[in-house]
Amino acid sequence: MKATKFFSSLMIAMMVVPLMYAQSNNSAVKVLNNVVNVMQKNAIQTNFELGVKEAGSAKAQKMNGTFLMQGNKFVLNTNEMKVYFDGKTQWSYMPEINEVSITNPTEKELAETNPLSLLQAYRNKSTVRFAPKSKSKTTHTVELLPKAKQSDFQKIVVVVNKTNNYPQSIQLTDKKGMMSTLTVSQFKTGIKTTNNTFTFITKNYNDIEINDLR
Secondary structure, three states, X not given: OHHHHHHHXXXXXXXXXXXXXXXXXXHHHHHHHHHHHHHHHOOEEEEEEEEEEOOOOOXXXXXXXXXXXXXXXXXXXXXXXXXXXXOOOEEEEEOOOOEEEEEOOXXXXXXXXXXXXXXXHHOOOXXXXXXXXXXXXXXXXXXXXXXXXXXXXXXXXXXXXXXXXOEEEEEEEEOOOOEEEXXXXXXXXXXXXXXXXXXXXXXXXXXXXXXXXX
């Protein structure tokens, strides 16, 4: 009798645990979808700090500035450079030397300036789950584990504000161990934009040097 009851209990546990795991994943996907929806529906401006640390390095290289985004389009503004991305083409402008480089960036290259855009690209091709041992009352911590072995990234970790669904930080770890962390703050919504907002207009700059690398 005891053995029967033990076996019954074990079977119940085996059925309940996968169910709990599936529910947890579904909840994490919902959190991630909420973040993407906020980004797609609104033009958002934030302050940011981007830190990039090579594998084996003890110190990260950091860059600060402002960030205007809407969907997968963005404008990044720092003291050293301005970067415009219209969803396909990227312009990187260096005011000090009046030079712009034009590219069609890869996902990995895009992640170096806008990790937020990867949330849209990777949410459907990753295993999405809550980070283990994450018990914050104010934020969700969601992990994206790319399914494809040839992916450029090992893991993407997103910290999301529970109240407004804004991302607070996004950390990317590539397959070589390089870690990029974008921390954003002071969100402003209701920003009016046009298609030209995310396009660099070269004719507005006299004597500019253009490097078209597409």
